[in-house]
Amino acid sequence: MGWLGPAEIEALRLSLRVSFWATIVSLPLGIFVAYALARWRFPGRQVLNGLVHLPLILPPVVTGYLLLLTFNVQAPVGRVLADLGVVVAFRWTGAALAAGIMAFPLMVRAIRLSIEAVDPKLEQAGATLGASQPFVFVTVTLPMILPGIIAGAILAFAKAMGEFGATITFVSNIPGQTQTLPSAVYAFLQVPGGESAAMRLVIISIVIAMGALLLSEYVGRRAAARVAGT
Amino acid sequence: MGWLGPAEIEALRLSLRVSFWATIVSLPLGIFVAYALARWRFPGRQVLNGLVHLPLILPPVVTGYLLLLTFNVQAPVGRVLADLGVVVAFRWTGAALAAGIMAFPLMVRAIRLSIEAVDPKLEQAGATLGASQPFVFVTVTLPMILPGIIAGAILAFAKAMGEFGATITFVSNIPGQTQTLPSAVYAFLQVPGGESAAMRLVIISIVIAMGALLLSEYVGRRAAARVAGT
Amino acid sequence: MSLSVQISHRLPGIDLDILFQAPRGVTVLFGRSGSGKTTIVDAVAGLLRPQAGRVAVDDWVLFDTEQGHWLPPHRRRLGYIFQEGRLFPHLTVRQNLSYGRWFAPRGARRENPDHVIEMLGIGHLLDRRPAHLSGGEKQRVAIGRALLASPRLILADEPLAALDEARKAEILPYFERLRDEVSVPILYVTHSAAEVARLATSVVALQDGKVLRQGPASEVLADPSVAPTGVRAVGAVLEVSVAAHHEDGLTELTANGVRLFLPRIPHSVGDTLRIRIPAQEVILSDRKPEGLSALNVLQGTVESVRAGEGPGAIVSVRTPAGTLLARVTRRSVDALALQPGKPCHAVVKTVALAPQDVGGRVAKS
Amino acid sequence: MSLSVQISHRLPGIDLDILFQAPRGVTVLFGRSGSGKTTIVDAVAGLLRPQAGRVAVDDWVLFDTEQGHWLPPHRRRLGYIFQEGRLFPHLTVRQNLSYGRWFAPRGARRENPDHVIEMLGIGHLLDRRPAHLSGGEKQRVAIGRALLASPRLILADEPLAALDEARKAEILPYFERLRDEVSVPILYVTHSAAEVARLATSVVALQDGKVLRQGPASEVLADPSVAPTGVRAVGAVLEVSVAAHHEDGLTELTANGVRLFLPRIPHSVGDTLRIRIPAQEVILSDRKPEGLSALNVLQGTVESVRAGEGPGAIVSVRTPAGTLLARVTRRSVDALALQPGKPCHAVVKTVALAPQDVGGRVAKS
Amino acid sequence: AEVLVFAAASLKTALDQIAPEFEAATGQQVTVSFAASSVLARQIQLGAPADLYISANTAWMDVLERNGDIDPASRVDLVGNGLVLIARAGQPSEQTLTPDFDLSGQLKGGYLAMALVDAVPAGIYGKAALTALDLWNDVQDQVAQADNVRAALALVASGAAPMGVVYRSDAQAEARVDVVGIFPEGTHPVIVYPAALTATARPEAHVFLDYLQSEPATGIFKAQGFTLPHG
Numbered sequence A, B: 001m002g003w004l005g006p007a008e009i010e011a012l013r014l015s016l017r018v019s020f021w022a023t024i025v026s027l028p029l030g031i032f033v034a035y036a037l038a039r040w041r042f043p044g045r046q047v048l049n050g051l052v053h054l055p056l057i058l059p060p061v062v063t064g065y066l067l068l069l070t071f072n073v074q075a076p077v078g079r080v081l082a083d084l085g086v087v088v089a090f091r092w093t094g095a096a097l098a099a100g101i102m103a104f105p106l107m108v109r110a111i112r113l114s115i116e117a118v119d120p121k122l123e124q125a126g127a128t129l130g131a132s133q134p135f136v137f138v139t140v141t142l143p144m145i146l147p148g149i150i151a152g153a154i155l156a157f158a159k160a161m162g163e164f165g166a167t168i169t170f171v172s173n174i175p176g177q178t179q180t181l182p183s184a185v186y187a188f189l190q191v192p193g194g195e196s197a198a199m200r201l202v203i204i205s206i207v208i209a210m211g212a213l214l215l216s217e218y219v220g221r222r223a224a225a226r227v228a229g230t
Numbered sequence C, D: 001m002s003l004s005v006q007i008s009h010r011l012p013g014i015d016l017d018i019l020f021q022a023p024r025g026v027t028v029l030f031g032r033s034g035s036g037k038t039t040i041v042d043a044v045a046g047l048l049r050p051q052a053g054r055v056a057v058d059d060w061v062l063f064d065t066e067q068g069h070w071l072p073p074h075r076r077r078l079g080y081i082f083q084e085g086r087l088f089p090h091l092t093v094r095q096n097l098s099y100g101r102w103f104a105p106r107g108a109r110r111e112n113p114d115h116v117i118e119m120l121g122i123g124h125l126l127d128r129r130p131a132h133l134s135g136g137e138k139q140r141v142a143i144g145r146a147l148l149a150s151p152r153l154i155l156a157d158e159p160l161a162a163l164d165e166a167r168k169a170e171i172l173p174y175f176e177r178l179r180d181e182v183s184v185p186i187l188y189v190t191h192s193a194a195e196v197a198r199l200a201t202s203v204v205a206l207q208d209g210k211v212l213r214q215g216p217a218s219e220v221l222a223d224p225s226v227a228p229t230g231v232r233a234v235g236a237v238l239e240v241s242v243a244a245h246h247e248d249g250l251t252e253l254t255a256n257g258v259r260l261f262l263p264r265i266p267h268s269v270g271d272t273l274r275i276r277i278p279a280q281e282v283i284l285s286d287r288k289p290e291g292l293s294a295l296n297v298l299q300g301t302v303e304s305v306r307a308g309e310g311p312g313a314i315v316s317v318r319t320p321a322g323t324l325l326a327r328v329t330r331r332s333v334d335a336l337a338l339q340p341g342k343p344c345h346a347v348v349k350t351v352a353l354a355p356q357d358v359g360g361r362v363a364k365s
Numbered sequence E: 001a002e003v004l005v006f007a008a009a010s011l012k013t014a015l016d017q018i019a020p021e022f023e024a025a026t027g028q029q030v031t032v033s034f035a036a037s038s039v040l041a042r043q044i045q046l047g048a049p050a051d052l053y054i055s056a057n058t059a060w061m062d063v064l065e066r067n068g069d070i071d072p073a074s075r076v077d078l079v080g081n082g083l084v085l086i087a088r089a090g091q092p093s094e095q096t097l098t099p100d101f102d103l104s105g106q107l108k109g110g111y112l113a114m115a116l117v118d119a120v121p122a123g124i125y126g127k128a129a130l131t132a133l134d135l136w137n138d139v140q141d142q143v144a145q146a147d148n149v150r151a152a153l154a155l156v157a158s159g160a161a162p163m164g165v166v167y168r169s170d171a172q173a174e175a176r177v178d179v180v181g182i183f184p185e186g187t188h189p190v191i192v193y194p195a196a197l198t199a200t201a202r203p204e205a206h207v208f209l210d211y212l213q214s215e216p217a218t219g220i221f222k223a224q225g226f227t228l229p230h231g
Ligand SMILES: Nc1ncnc2c1ncn2[C@@H]1O[C@H](COP(=O)(O)OP(=O)(O)OP(=O)(O)O)[C@@H](O)[C@H]1O
Pocket: C132, C133, C134, C135, C136, C137, C162, D011, D012, D013, D014, D031, D032, D033, D034, D035, D036, D037, D038, D039, D040, D083
């Protein structure tokens, strides 16, 4: 990567790390929330649903600002976390948190749609064979929604790779810590003549995201083909 | 709405108009693309798939910048459109275009997942009864993916309501033409002490988007219940 | 209208090599689970594209791989009753039923929906959606949907398997009417010998994707070596006409001048019918039996004795009414010294000629 | 082990009010399409929560709405064979079959998978996924999946409807064995009189969500007014023991000292069996018939004559072997002057006692 | 230990050149986080570990000063800038703007690209200048406001808008635009980039702040089109 400076390679690595962890860590929660929204009726369900969608509705800057208000070291939540040894403010973990939150609605929606498409009669069949609800979930529902999970994860990863507004607002744009690829692009776009450097980074994002996309298509198709037979 | 100034009411109206049209106009195309990606195998399918996802991956500013390069009146595409009487640059239509493009991947993904969950055997049954492929689509597939379409549309609408980076870069911020709610929020956040005004607007967005969300849940559940039986 | 089917298709599970010609009427595909019946029906419907083959109804070619001709399913004007229902879950029963009518050409023969709905006993379900229908209710709606599509070709894949006997007895005459009056070619999959005997113009017995035997129902069913659902399916088919309806609830038939009785059937005096007399319902006697509750005794001579595997044998007896088959034990063959040429009497219990085994009017072929 | 079921449940389509006690063995639910059979089975399985009711196997209470007791489905240790298969599409046949085994307690009785697979004829399908299995193949895998779950209660909703006669004949003995040896309570839905006769310890006849009649198979089947699948299901059930196997392929049975012959059955000499003699397979004679191919002639006296609707009548004849039922025409009743007390002979064709109608070892209740 | 600088994004080019020079000269590491002044100011208020804050306007610096988030003693005006009217390259060359300037005529129905006129410094300055020149009322309906001054520049550079109001430093770096008018000094508040150490700054930061005001750095700023305040 001779045409990438060390700072840019750093930004790329950071972006990958942030997006990867944002996706991986939020996936179990996303599956759980999607399942709850799809299959359970409980008070506050619509509130949860609204909360999940919030990052989509809010301008990213606002989300970032709210995160900053919540998780800065002076705020109660931030202080509790800091006492537990988890500092997210101005760390790459914070960037991952922001990216994960921004991507969460996309992930949940995709997974939820898949869950709603699973015939509850199959889950019932699992129950009659002795599998408890969590077991049915793991052995029946989960494999059947795999295409949806992959779709959700890849949407989330792509979104995380492109996320910028909330991230820069929350954890700033510190090279090596919180300067992701999009933040670097932003910085380049703020100065005269930065366009070509910005485009270089954009192309890298595209290549990576497309690679992830192709991979997910392949895995998703295989998962779907398994269900469709042969 | 005594606590909203006329400019803010204007921004709100514009945001609703932009998001509504962005969603409505892109919906048929979204359904078509989702169907093509889900059911057809054709050369360039993965390229189309990548293109659709591009706005998700790119920082919004970049998308806006690319739109600006493509659709401004000096550019070939923009000029052709202008000759046809369609001017998008600096118009609310441009804002809708930007919002629609930014929301498109979310819409397509949701619809596509639903289409993939429809059993082709039902479509075959329609064919044996004499319905041609488009007819089967309209009478069988479409009603069955209604929950997915609603989910896709609502995701798109919510995204459009929150979209800001691409919009302002592409069509800038012209009060009454292209100043949407998020642009106004952004503007408030730039000046010291603007937070409370910004939050007021944010709350309005939230209320509207949550209303749309609840409505979509309701409609989606009714559609799903129809399929699940009474 | 004759149906000609030729299909070659390799699947991981089975190698299909099928060739049969079926005369007008009902062609029954008969064969064990997994022998390829549904696959053939799918190919005729156009849901499966065989690697090679040709299917035509008279000179209306549905597909011909050699000529690259392929009519898509929606152009084939089918009434396909699927083995698994495949009702549209988002439509009410009424909408499911009328789905095919949108696409039927103006001039097409139209079934009377009220009549079909009544026959199927689904009048009270019309406004419900399929999800919570019972198994048999779904199947009945599926039958109705196919029949109301004004099809030019009916494909029925075990249409009555999920139904109780009483309901079957109500629906079977309808298929007979389709066969006889409307002369829609029907490809019919079933495991039930009674249905075969009653409906089949032609039977195609399948095994592992190959045609084991094919021919008129009466021939295939009379051959104990192929009867694919076991010896119980063996029987003779006689052509009879209705002579009179008696007051005590019996109907008198004549078969070549020989009188036969069976419980009242709905056909008019003078109608020509086919009845099936299962081989196991026939008792042979070496003298004229007397004082028996059985009303039908036919005099005849033994034509042949075929010993099958096991303790049984199939004896065919030429009688004035036609050739009857009787399934008896080899012990009885010996005891009665049954051999070709030997005169004997065939005793048929009246009630063994139950309505299920009475065919509709014989089609004029 | 006795099964007691009490269910009250209102649905848009049907009002269910069910109360029955079933002795150990197989309880067959019998009734027309839409009469509520699947709904009852679902309630027993815990897939449907009835508005009121109680289901218990002996003192193991599955649910009791009054006491607010509710065992979730996965705690009921079921082997539910669904009417529509419900195989897991993402698992291979092998994985489907072994699904339930993960959850069976260590100590549970284990079926031999190889044996079940062989019986069902699905050995060649083990590595395939269900999507492209044929209808009957799916159903067989579904049966296997339920049986291999080491269930304490088997629920079978028309398990054999999609299968050919030959395959049915292979699977039925297996259910008999479950009933007799393992004494798993079985709730069995079917439309087939042969299956009822063969398996049922107790029959529950349903109509529109209500119990029409309930009792031992022999009683319910002998009552022409309820036989839910039509008069063909009427028949007598005799208890017999195997006396000898003859070289010509016949098995000799004794029923209270009376000899009966039927084609070789696989049971050992000395075994006690139940056989069903369908009423329509019996011919009555006012004198001792001679020269007939039928091997089984039982002397007896007419006990009662019940004229049903239509031209037929059910005559019960007390013989030393037990009470037989004969379905004859009223014309014959008059001709033979059949009336209580009249001596007569009952003629039963040997081969009419086909293997399907032979029950397994009688359970010691 | 590194020095963490929070700087307005428009300083990126300059600081990206100065930082290596400083590191070479002192052996000290400098890390710069570029974002909007408003974003950075809020982050500093909420505990960001920044040592030095360089804002694109005085407003946010004033806020921090009032709240005690910076060390007031260290506050300096680092660089200044001018405001210009630009058009696509190939236009008649620059003139000083006066109230007689026919701005709306020159726009020919097109839009005047500016940064957000009530929110972003360049827009605020521009609106003030146009108002002072009595041109604002003529053109206010023709103003396309971008979210930052670089986006306004891009609108002109791409041809979407015929003219725009931007900083001189921006105009100088973009070949596709020409300066067609210069806003006189007095028509708008003084354009300065104030810099100050944060309340939590480490001592090394002081060295860098000093370095920014000394020779190699000031040369680089000037080369970028910035002015040096007070001389
Ligand atoms: N959730 C429901 N809502 C409305 N009606 C229902 C529901 N579930 C079942 N029914 C109706 O209750 C009746 C009994 O259904 P059930 O499935 O128990 O019938 P069944 O005896 O199993 O019939 P089959 O032999 O056709 O399978 C049917 O008429 C059915 O339509």
